[in-house]
Amino acid sequence: MTENSKGYFKKMLDAVKSVFTGLGVTIGYGVSPGREVTQQYPEVKREPYDRFRGKLFVDINICTGCTACARICPVDAIVLKTVRDENKKLRPVVFDIDNARCIYCGLCVEACPVDNCLYFRKEYEFSSYSKDELISHFGLGELPQPDKPAADRPSPDMPAQAGPAKDQPVQGKTDETRKEEGK
Amino acid sequence: MGLEEKLGDSIFTTKLDALINWSRKNSLWPMPFGTACCAIEFMATVGTRFDLARFGAEAMRFSPRQSDLLIVSGTISNKMAPVLKKIYDQMAEPKWVISMGSCATSGGIFDSYPTLQGIDTIIPVDVYVTGCPPRPEALIDAIMLLQDLIKQESVRRPRKAMVIGQ
DSSP states (O other), rough: HHHHHHHHHHHHHHHHHHHHHHHHHHHHHHHHHOOOOOOTTTTTTOOOTTTTOSSSEEEEGGOOOOOOOHOOOOTEEEEEEEOOOTTTTTEEEEEEEEEETOOOOHHHHHOOOOOTTTEEOOOOOOOBBBGGGGGOOOOOOOSSSSOHHHTTTHHHHHHHHHGHHHTHHHHHHHHHHHHHHHH | OHHHHHOOOOOHHHHHHHHHHHHHHOOOEEEEEEOHHHHHHHHHSSTTTTOOGGTTOOOOOSSSGSSSEEEEEOBBTTTTTHHHHHHHHHHHHSEEEEEHHHHHHOOOOOTTTTTSSSGGGGOOOOOEEEESOOOOHHHHHHHHHHHHHHOOOOOOSSOOOTTTOO
């Protein structure tokens, strides 16, 4: 009986002691917080590291239109369409990068044969209200002087292959599935 | 709320709008719907270094009935989609949705048969965050964008019915 009650009071004393030990730590931090760890984000922005992979950018004027980036992309985030211009050079008519789908793996940058053509910027704040705004368009557009047969061919295809087209199939799919479910 | 509709667009209701929006935007209670690695970045956002409490959004509620901001952070499979839809439906108005990361926004790398290609096919999304996973700063940026959105809302008009899938 006495041993049990002894243990009981010892435990109580321990509990009270440990409360004050914990409070001591809290009070210690309250008096002198030491190193400040919280980053005041919108005001103070931390510089990303050198190899940080942010938003993808293309220097479209030096792009050769080889489509290596579009072919290696594991998520098909790059839509690239080229036509031959009068100098038999490939012209990137459409170069859309879907930032919503991009996984920032960097395979396209490695595959790009031209230096500093396709590169990551240290930009990471591009949240948006709509998905269409997340697609960045870099394409040079149609050839300035449409020739007789060459320009006729790409022009009807163009609206279908342009930027928002990537979203449309998804929507179409869902509509179809909804209709099917309804039926 | 009923009363305001009779009062019209008077100075009383506009000031009431400002007050209600101010209190709503600074007291977002997030419901974390973390299914993948984006949830780890979300934890970092709430943690000490980035401290979501600075924006009044630190009160995590794991019940949809007590929260007004659904943060979908992670891949949503087709089997998870009805659960997400149910949780969204259980949330009380006003409610907002942040789609965090590539997977939630567009399916991301999982362009495959068991994965939902973007949560906006089943629920309306207010802000899309890009990244795989996004930085905590990017999520804070999205929450600030959402606060700007909340500021423009009015108690008189019901929230704009969002078309699913834009």
